[in-house]
Amino acid sequence: MNNKEIFITALMIVIGTAFLRFLPFIIINKSLSESKYIKLLGKMLPYSMISLLVIYCLKEINIIKFPYALPELISITIIIILHIIKRNVLISIGAGTIIYMFLVQVVFV
Numbered sequence: 001m002n003n004k005e006i007f008i009t010a011l012m013i014v015i016g017t018a019f020l021r022f023l024p025f026i027i028i029n030k031s032l033s034e035s036k037y038i039k040l041l042g043k044m045l046p047y048s049m050i051s052l053l054v055i056y057c058l059k060e061i062n063i064i065k066f067p068y069a070l071p072e073l074i075s076i077t078i079i080i081i082l083h084i085i086k087r088n089v090l091i092s093i094g095a096g097t098i099i100y101m102f103l104v105q106v107v108f109v
Contacts, residue, residue: 067108075100 001009028038061069079096086092 071100071103071108074103 058072061072063069075096078099079092082095083089083092
């Protein structure tokens with residue numbers, strides 16, 4: 001592929017992604033977005049998605065084999081403590097991720 005073909009391919013991907021991101025806002029009109037069901041989904045889905053991500057991340061932990069899920073437990077504890085203290089999701093998740101990666105790659109090798 002030459003540079004022109006790469007540029008056109010990247011441009012088409014950008015246009016397709018932007019279109020798919022804006023499509024729900026185009027389809028859903030104002031009256032539908034004010035319905036009780038949509039508001040309920042808006043309140044409940046973030047918590048549901050976080051729960052699914054936590055379950056997905058912890059599904060293959062082996063508590064019988066070394067490191068006995070210690071990196072996961074330590075990072076989850078730090079995430080909970082930071083979130084209670086700071087009330088900032090980005091700080092909690094960022095610090096938890098950094099600590100987990102440090103534990104897995106340096107401490108529990």
